[in-house]
Amino acid sequence: MSLLALLFLALFLSRSSSLDTLSASQSFKDGDVLVSGGGKFAFGFFSPGDSRRRFVGIWYAALPVQTVVWVANRDNPLSDTSGALSIDVWGDLVLHSQNGSALLWSTNVSSTLVARSSSPIVQLLDSGNLVLYADADKMFVRWQSFDHPTNTHMPYMKFGVNKTSGLNWSFTSWRSYDDPQPGNCTYKIDTTGYPQAFLYKDGKPHFRVGSWTGSHWSGIPEMTNTYILGISFVNDEEEVSFTFSTRNSSFTTIMVINETGTIQPLNWIDESRMWAPLYTGPRDPCDIYNQCGPNSNCDPDITSQYMCLCLPGFEPKSPTNWYLRYTADGCVRKKGASICQSGEGFKTIPNVKIPDTSASLVDMSLSLTECKQACMGNCSCMAYASANDIGAGSGCFRWHGDLVDIKTFSNAGQDLYVRVDATELGQHSKKTIQKIMAALAALFLLLLVSFLLIIKRRRDSWRAKLQDQMAKLDTDLPCYDLSFVAAATDNFSIANRLGTGGFGTVYRGVMSDGTEIAVKRLSEGSGQGDEEFRNEVNLIAKLQHRNLVKMLGFCLQNKEKILIYEYLPNKSLDAFLFDESKKSLLDWRLRFDILMGIARGLMYLHQDSRLRIIHRDLKASNVLLDSAMQPKISDFGMARMCGGDQSEGTTNRVVGTYGYMSPEYAMEGLFSVKSDVYSYGVLLLEIVSAKKISSHHEETSSTNLVGHVWELWKEGRCVEIVDESMDVDDPQSLSEMLKCIQIGLLCVQELPRDRPTMSMVVFMLGNDRVLPLPEQPAYTMKKSNMGPENSTSDGAASVNQATISIVEGR
Numbered sequence: 074m075s076l077l078a079l080l081f082l083a084l085f086l087s088r089s090s091s092l093d094t095l096s097a098s099q100s101f102k103d104g105d106v107l108v109s110g111g112g113k114f115a116f117g118f119f120s121p122g123d124s125r126r127r128f129v130g131i132w133y134a135a136l137p138v139q140t141v142v143w144v145a146n147r148d149n150p151l152s153d154t155s156g157a158l159s160i161d162v163w164g165d166l167v168l169h170s171q172n173g174s175a176l177l178w179s180t181n182v183s184s185t186l187v188a189r190s191s192s193p194i195v196q197l198l199d200s201g202n203l204v205l206y207a208d209a210d211k212m213f214v215r216w217q218s219f220d221h222p223t224n225t226h227m228p229y230m231k232f233g234v235n236k237t238s239g240l241n242w243s244f245t246s247w248r249s250y251d252d253p254q255p256g257n258c259t260y261k262i263d264t265t266g267y268p269q270a271f272l273y274k275d276g277k278p279h280f281r282v283g284s285w286t287g288s289h290w291s292g293i294p295e296m297t298n299t300y301i302l303g304i305s306f307v308n309d310e311e312e313v314s315f316t317f318s319t320r321n322s323s324f325t326t327i328m329v330i331n332e333t334g335t336i337q338p339l340n341w342i343d344e345s346r347m348w349a350p351l352y353t354g355p356r357d358p359c360d361i362y363n364q365c366g367p368n369s370n371c372d373p374d375i376t377s378q379y380m381c382l383c384l385p386g387f388e389p390k391s392p393t394n395w396y397l398r399y400t401a402d403g404c405v406r407k408k409g410a411s412i413c414q415s416g417e418g419f420k421t422i423p424n425v426k427i428p429d430t431s432a433s434l435v436d437m438s439l440s441l442t443e444c445k446q447a448c449m450g451n452c453s454c455m456a457y458a459s460a461n462d463i464g465a466g467s468g469c470f471r472w473h474g475d476l477v478d479i480k481t482f483s484n485a486g487q488d489l490y491v492r493v494d495a496t497e498l499g500q501h502s503k504k505t506i507q508k509i510m511a512a513l514a515a516l517f518l519l520l521l522v523s524f525l526l527i528i529k530r531r532r533d534s535w536r537a538k539l540q541d542q543m544a545k546l547d548t549d550l551p552c553y554d555l556s557f558v559a560a561a562t563d564n565f566s567i568a569n570r571l572g573t574g575g576f577g578t579v580y581r582g583v584m585s586d587g588t589e590i591a592v593k594r595l596s597e598g599s600g601q602g603d604e605e606f607r608n609e610v611n612l613i614a615k616l617q618h619r620n621l622v623k624m625l626g627f628c629l630q631n632k633e634k635i636l637i638y639e640y641l642p643n644k645s646l647d648a649f650l651f652d653e654s655k656k657s658l659l660d661w662r663l664r665f666d667i668l669m670g671i672a673r674g675l676m677y678l679h680q681d682s683r684l685r686i687i688h689r690d691l692k693a694s695n696v697l698l699d700s701a702m703q704p705k706i707s708d709f710g711m712a713r714m715c716g717g718d719q720s721e722g723t724t725n726r727v728v729g730t731y732g733y734m735s736p737e738y739a740m741e742g743l744f745s746v747k748s749d750v751y752s753y754g755v756l757l758l759e760i761v762s763a764k765k766i767s768s769h770h771e772e773t774s775s776t777n778l779v780g781h782v783w784e785l786w787k788e789g790r791c792v793e794i795v796d797e798s799m800d801v802d803d804p805q806s807l808s809e810m811l812k813c814i815q816i817g818l819l820c821v822q823e824l825p826r827d828r829p830t831m832s833m834v835v836f837m838l839g840n841d842r843v844l845p846l847p848e849q850p851a852y853t854m855k856k857s858n859m860g861p862e863n864s865t866s867d868g869a870a871s872v873n874q875a876t877i878s879i880v881e882g883r
């Protein structure tokens with residue numbers, strides 16, 4: 074009887090001791106498990122999710138959902154079940170594949186701890202901590218899994234830094250739900266300045282969980298000591314650490330750094346048999362680190378305007394970028410602010426996440442009043458706030474320099490006191506006087522400008538009259554003999570053909586003196602009489618502008634109507650822009666000069682020349698480049714010469730190129746200078762992006778470039794459209810590019826009256842003014858069976874890949 078009892082006792086003892094511990098003499102193979110004393114955790118081999126690979130780790134033994142909280146061999150998975158754990162002669166717990174050849178993982182303490190242990194033993198505690206003791210009496214801990222966290226913060230585990238050993242308790246996400254290898258997200262405490270918790274993504278700060286301000290992290294105000302969690306924070310000479318525990322042992326709570334880039338405290342819910350997040354961060358766009366740039370405040374609840382607001386007394390550093398929702402530059406002190414004279418003070422911004430404290434001064438002994446005095450007394454102090462919200466708000470943060478990463482909470486957060494000058498403090502008298510002065514100055518300027526304009530008009534009209542008279546005296550353009558043209562083009566040989574389009578065919582020619590020319594042979598049936606044609610040519614030949622192709626002569630003989638132009642060897646813009654190898658030749662300066670030149674040429678056609686000419690077919694292939702890469706618009710007189718001689722109106726003969734055509738022109742035949750402006754806007758977007766108007770964009774499911782840019786613009790991402798072959802790191806270029814995109818979008822607006830004129834475009838390109846916000850662009854042409862790039866014209870002319878262009882040889 075007593076023997077039996079003894080036997081039972083022995084059995085019980087041996088089983089219970091072998092359940093949660095492993096000693097040096099024991100082996101541990103795939104399939105074996107240690108279970109902690111209270112049955113809460115298990116340790117052994119497992120395969121995560123759908124993976125077949127084997128890892129060694131710790132998981133909740135009793136939960137119906139596999140929840141792994143720690144992994145040993147993250148970097149070295151086993152491909153089969155041949156793994157085995159043991160304690161080696163040095164006293165380390167090691168993982169080998171069974172044939173003994175490969176060491177896959179080790180606790181690796183013997184290399185740093187000299188003392189050898191006599192009888193090391195491993196135990197899995199009911200907290201989920203796997204501990205390697207030096208001896209069976211468990212007095213000395215050689216190693217513990219809680220010091221080597223993976224992606225899960227468990228109760229009683231420390232998060233932070235041991236300042237003595239330099240050991241960090243930080244977390245790194247898995248690579249994916251079934252791959253525990255280290256992923257891209259890391260959660261750790263940065264001890265620069267006043268310690269802060271950061272979630273890093275790809276090594277860069279992604280979400281500043283913030284500084285500990287007494288009862289919570291400044292970025293997660295709701296996560297305080299609650300009935301679920303008990304929290305302790307230590308910041309002394311030896312360590313900075315954050316620990317939590319559950320208030321009631323029946324609660325199961327962990328904090329996971331998710332592979333998707335979030336921090337989630339999770340609570341196990343027995344009824345639903347699943348983990349429920351208590352919180353998920355980052356929660357809104359304002360949680361993303363430095364979302365609005367320095368010296369601004371991000372408020373996710375603002376619906377009437379953009380969420381980024383400059384702090385009081387500050388204004389956007391680059392207004393254009395700011396209104397384009399590119400806010401990385403942030404805000405700077407308003408011009409003329411004098412923050413360090415008598416009368417200045419502080420403005421309170423309530424309910425905020427206080428700025429990055431990595432460069433702030435901290436003094437826990439100061440009260441808030443003393444804090445204010447300390448900040449007031451030093452002109453470089455930008456702001457102050459309480460460092461401890463427990464009690465009467467003791468402790469003092471002071472910031473010198475930029476204030477970074479501020480956010481407004483709807484119903485939490487603390488007060489931030491930002492230094493402002495007297496004007497900002499509401500001493501209005503001075504401000505009002507300044508305003509009145511400014512208004513007066515503006516009025517005066519306006520009068521002066523209108524006066525000058527009137528004088529200029531007068532002078533222009535005199536000059537125009539004078540020129541009209543001069544023109545009559547002008548010798549007209551030379552009229553060449555057909556035989557001369559035939560000789561120059563080798564009898565219009567196919568070898569010399571440069572391009573064909575709606576109006577006719579272009580040939581390259583060489584005159585007897587060796588000068589190269591471009592010869593445009595108009596197709597028959599323009600319906601113009603000879604005298605009409607001659608007059609028209611002479612009119613158009615008088616259009617002289619450095620951004621227009623020059624006409625040299627013409628030929629009118631045997632029903633042939635031929636125009637002779639200068640020849641430009643650098644071909645057309647599209648040959649550079651849409652060529653992978655050549656587009657990098659067009660750097661941003663060059664592109665800006667090109668789009669400025671085109672705008673000037675077009676402005677001249679629209680208003681500065683005596684003929685008002687609407688081009689009606691502006692596109693990249695109609696812009697030629699001279700040897701200095703100066704843009705020259707070609708084909709500019711064609712619409713007029715071929716029967717469309719109104720300057721505004723309707724036509725049933727639509728010439729143009731789909732994609733570049735404004736909707737009112739493409740669909741109703743309505744044309745005006747504003748339809749050219751539309752084409753210019755398209756061309757501008759093409760130049761910035763080096764993408765064709767017809768290009769299709771999967772990510773925004775837009776059928777063309779205009780729609781794509783608009784989608785990106787709405788999301789504040791239009792910097793993404795900029796051609797990668799240009800240097801976007803130069804902030805000045807980048808701000809110009811963004812300005813151009815905005816101008817492009819203004820030009821392609823739905824309603825012609827909303828679009829700017831070309832002279833406004835030239836002004837906007839050349840000046841740094843705040844631009845209006847564009848409306849939704851015109852109905853973006855869906856791909857039809859006509860194809861996006863086909864030119865159309867009435868039945869008489871051919872429909873081709875491009876409308877006729879002077880030099881298009883390839």
Ligand SMILES: *[C@@H]1O[C@H](CO)[C@@H](O)[C@H](O)[C@H]1NC(C)=O
Nearest residue numbers: 152155170171172173174175
């Ligand atoms: C031992 O196992 C490792 C890893 O599983 C494998 O790469 C190696 O080829 C094996 N060696 C022998 C001799 O079986």
Ligand SMILES: *[C@@H]1O[C@H](CO)[C@@H](O)[C@H](O)[C@H]1NC(C)=O
Nearest residue numbers: 176177178179181182184185
């Ligand atoms: C063990 O640690 C030493 C020094 O810290 C290091 O050089 C070595 O690579 C580590 N070995 C393993 C297997 O991790």
Ligand SMILES: *[C@@H]1O[C@H](CO)[C@@H](O)[C@H](O)[C@H]1NC(C)=O
Nearest residue numbers: 235236237238239240311312
């Ligand atoms: C920090 O590291 C030192 C040296 O390794 C050690 O003595 C001390 O116990 C550690 N402190 C904590 C809180 O782990």
Ligand SMILES: *[C@@H]1O[C@H](CO)[C@@H](O)[C@H](O)[C@H]1NC(C)=O
Nearest residue numbers: 234239240241261262263264
């Ligand atoms: C701990 O973090 C500090 C900086 O935060 C770093 O310099 C140090 O190398 C880290 N130590 C370890 C063991 O990762």
Ligand SMILES: *[C@@H]1O[C@H](CO)[C@@H](O)[C@H](O)[C@H]1NC(C)=O
Nearest residue numbers: 247248249256257274275332
């Ligand atoms: C991690 O970052 C690298 C480099 O940024 C990227 O190539 C990789 O796809 C990322 N991995 C995951 C899982 O996001």
Ligand SMILES: *[C@@H]1O[C@H](CO)[C@@H](O)[C@H](O)[C@H]1NC(C)=O
Nearest residue numbers: 300319320321322323324343
């Ligand atoms: C812990 O929670 C259980 C059920 O949720 C409850 O019955 C029990 O009273 C709680 N214990 C304490 C100490 O609050």
Ligand SMILES: *[C@@H]1O[C@H](CO)[C@@H](O)[C@H](O)[C@H]1NC(C)=O
Nearest residue numbers: 250329330331332333335337
């Ligand atoms: C990560 O978050 C996603 C989405 O919230 C969730 O489906 C997944 O289970 C989470 N992973 C972990 C390890 O908690």
Ligand SMILES: *[C@@H]1O[C@H](CO)[C@@H](O)[C@H](O)[C@H]1NC(C)=O
Nearest residue numbers: 434450451452453454472473
């Ligand atoms: C103001 O504060 C800055 C930063 O702490 C310090 O370098 C400077 O000496 C202070 N100036 C005065 C006048 O106290």
